Amino acid sequence: MNLPMTLRWLKPEFRKHGAAALVSNDSSMGIAPYDDVPVKPPSGYWRWGERRGDGISILIERRAVWVNSGLMIVLMLACIAYLSLGSVILDPRDVVQALAGQGDMMTGFMVQELRLPRLVAACLTGGAFALAGILMQTLARNRLATPGIIGIDNGATAFAVASVVGMSVSLAPSAMALTGAVTAAVLTFGLAAGSGTQGYRFIVAGIGVGAVFGAITQLLLARVAIDTANAAYPWTVGSLNARSGGSVQLLGIGLALGFVVALTLARSLTVLRFSEATASGLGINTSARRIQILLLSVALTALAVAVAGPVGMVGLIGPEIARALSTPRHVPVVAATLAGALVMVLSDLVGRTLLAPIELPVGIVTAIIGGPWLLWILMRPQRSHA
């Protein structure tokens, strides 16, 4: 190959005419100038942006747009229903008016002061749990791996229960839950450190740590009077009753940041689903990415647990819905977050209204919905990894 330097970079069909093909716009040379060749987007995608080559254009997956906007609409409807239903049933039109700050004082109070904060907490925790879930599942290549299963929930529960039953009364349970989640995560990280990049060792270390914290929680509950044990009950199953305003704000900020980070990590996530060698070959720094994803997932879970306690299964159901709706081309980060919020809102709605005077904690509702789902995941023939 004795081509001049410039020609080496040209496609073979341009080499005949040499660099002249590039500099002149003369179409008589028989080939269309390079810039005018229409590059069709791959099937299933829209191209958005510059059509003429020298600008930036973005490929948007059509399916993802439909799925995400569909989930968004359903989530909106669920939110309206959440705000209207309850011990007093409101007209959805009044609810919308009250949200805008108009209309009846009483309705306004109920919507803005009573139901809206809880709705916000439900959306945020659901989204955070599901986002953390899909990150962890993609990382571990296992659709059962949620941060809750690997001990973070148990750590949070143990600390929150300790705070409720009076080990350290000065600290609020939600702050303690956050501390506990971080402690469990740090322990797990520390114990699994140096065991290579294989994610599953981290998971088993987490299960071990979780077992220890679970035993401690039970010990604490057995030591105190039944009334105190009942007061700690919401923290053992997960409920939106026990939330505190500050932790919701913290979660809101954390979820907003985490969501952006997750979007920037999304491409690496897609590639990480392949084997280690493939991912490295495609230019992903796998070990750094793994640690980033793990940290993000753990942080989101810790913040959400501080709000709602250990709500299980949302991290399982949300990603599962998202994967079922989306194409397998990408890791559906956005769809999972929306689906998680949707699951949480609907579960809490059911928990509040189903057995009206008694309020079912949202963690129990999600467990009952998620249980059969989990069994179904486990039982059906294995097609592919998460």
Place this chain on the structure above:
Amino acid sequence: MKVAFIPQRLEQRTLLVLLLTALVAVSVVSLLVGAGSVSPSQAFSMLLGSEDSEAYFVVWELRAPRTLIGIAVGMALGVSGALLQAVARNPLAEPGLLGVSAGAAFAVALALVLGASAASLRISVAQVGALVGCLCVLGVARWRGVGNDPIRLVLAGAAFSALLGAMTSLILLFDQRSADEVRFWVIGSLAGRRLEDLWAVLPSMAFCTVLIALIARPLSALALGERMASGLGHHPQLIRALVVLCVALLVGAATAIAGPIIFVGLVVPFIARAFAGPDIRRTLWFCLPIGPLIILAADIISRVVVSPSELPLGVLTALCGAPVLIAAVRARRLPML
């Protein structure tokens, strides 16, 4: 037929004898040491024949049943752990991690809510719950895939335990009386358990012993692989079903007496394999003294470490067992069974 499977090599026999001696010694210590006011020397002189009604009561009425129950529970948990690991061909298979304990706890909670309180009923109920939990996890993790991926089984077990735990909380939400009873039951402990509970589970333990003696040989053939075992004239599916039955009965019995005690079924076969090598039959022999040894030692520690009160045994085994699990998984290569 030779009295089979007893280790033939001299050093292993010596080791087994040593372990048995250690077990006897620990049992005696278990009679002597306690959280109460009776000191070891008092108890010792009572054993040698001095008249001391308080020491007599504490040793024979409180500590002796506790020691007996500890021995039975330790044997059951150790052997069932070894069996489960052999049949799942998975060194991480542990009854407590696989939903067996959670199944038993769920069944007990259900029975309590439905109005049961008789000890014998609770035992059988816990056994049925353990059987169902074990079958679910092993069934859904699918026999053939399990050997390839130990983690899969553990994850399935953890997820399933979480589910059963939520169901248990749901039941307890509506019934305060049962909640009050169950919260004491769900931490495994040997304290305050009655000897009648032990008699109630002895028949099923005896049944399991016979069954294990019958299936030990085919089970060790199964370690060669399914085809090889079939070629040797065994029925892999039948053997597995019987082993699962054994495990569920044993763990159900142990859980029913002492509550869920996790990680013993993981640690005991781990140590036993280090002594006995890969043969499941020898491993089972070694599990027999090692299981009670660990349970009794842990129980003694649990009595003295925060005396005058006690740390529940289940908490102590969780604290000690988790590092073993983590160490096992950190090992460069998991031993494939």
